[in-house]
Amino acid sequence: MPTMSLHSSQFRLLTDYLLNTALDVLFPPRCIGCGCVGSLFCARCQSEIVMPPVQRESGSPLDAWRASAEFGGAIQKAIHAYKYKNQRRFAVPLADRLADALAGSGWEPTLITAAPLHELRLNERGYNQSALLAERLAQAAGLPCRADIISRVRATRPQVGLNARERQANVADAFQAHDVAGASLVIVDDVYTTGATLRACAQALRSAGAARVWGLTVARAHIDVHNRAAARP
Numbered sequence: 694m695p696t697m698s699l700h701s702s703q704f705r706l707l708t709d710y711l712l713n714t715a716l717d718v719l720f721p722p723r724c725i726g727c728g729c730v731g732s733l734f735c736a737r738c739q740s741e742i743v744m745p746p747v748q749r750e751s752g753s754p755l756d757a758w759r760a761s762a763e764f765g766g767a768i769q770k771a772i773h774a775y776k777y778k779n780q781r782r783f784a785v786p787l788a789d790r791l792a793d794a795l796a797g798s799g800w801e802p803t804l805i806t807a808a809p810l811h812e813l814r815l816n817e818r819g820y821n822q823s824a825l826l827a828e829r830l831a832q833a834a835g836l837p838c839r840a841d842i843i844s845r846v847r848a849t850r851p852q853v854g855l856n857a858r859e860r861q862a863n864v865a866d867a868f869q870a871h872d873v874a875g876a877s878l879v880i881v882d883d884v885y886t887t888g889a890t891l892r893a894c895a896q897a898l899r900s901a902g903a904a905r906v907w908g909l910t911v912a913r914a915h916i917d918v919h920n921r922a923a924a925r926p
């Protein structure tokens with residue numbers, strides 16, 4: 694019955710709102726960087742994180758890419774809480790960083806999209822963290838978001854623990870895209886490590902007729918082949 698579902702969804706919104714407000718009063722958010730009370734990721738900590746410049750790669754299906762930070766410190770903690778501790782509210786400050794990175798990039802996208810999540814991960818976590826970031830970024834930038842235009846067409850292993858060559862092979866031809874002819878797109882992902890996933894997504898978008906493709910991530914990390922655990926984003 695539509696009336697019932699409308700009422701129950703409104704009731705759900707109201708109870709969620711009251712619950713979140715009560716939780717914020719009882720347990721005020723603390724900054725993940727410095728611990729100060731009042732926000733998840735305070736303005737002072739954010740301003741101390743240097744935003745790396747736009748990067749270009751020769752022979753890449755990506756026109757360029759940019760990360761909003763080097764992986765480490767408060768940004769590492771925030772990404773970890775967001776990805777592995779199910780704290781979706783970190784999508785807001787992290788997507789704000791993406792919006793700043795996009796605003797200073799000189800790119801002129803017509804559409805925002807996201808790297809698809811590994812199916813196993815989607816089942817475990819229940820949401821695609823990159824799609825959620827893409828949606829928030831699109832709202833902030835006043836652009837449309839289509840997180841569903843890139844799909845995984847064959848199974849791949851999680852990239853964690855693989856070296857650069859293994860990562861490239863693992864995701865080669867793993868993706869397909871549709872409805873992007875002539876579009877200029879930004880692909881959102883959480884961490885740029887070797888860029889293998891972003892390039893494979895960009896290649897799928899190009900094959901489907903995309904005009905321009907850029908990559909945007911919250912952080913960039915470096916693989917340490919001697920200590921893979923330490924490099925794990």
Ligand SMILES: [Zn+2]
Pocket residue numbers: 724725726727728729734735736737738739
């Ligand atoms: Zn802080």
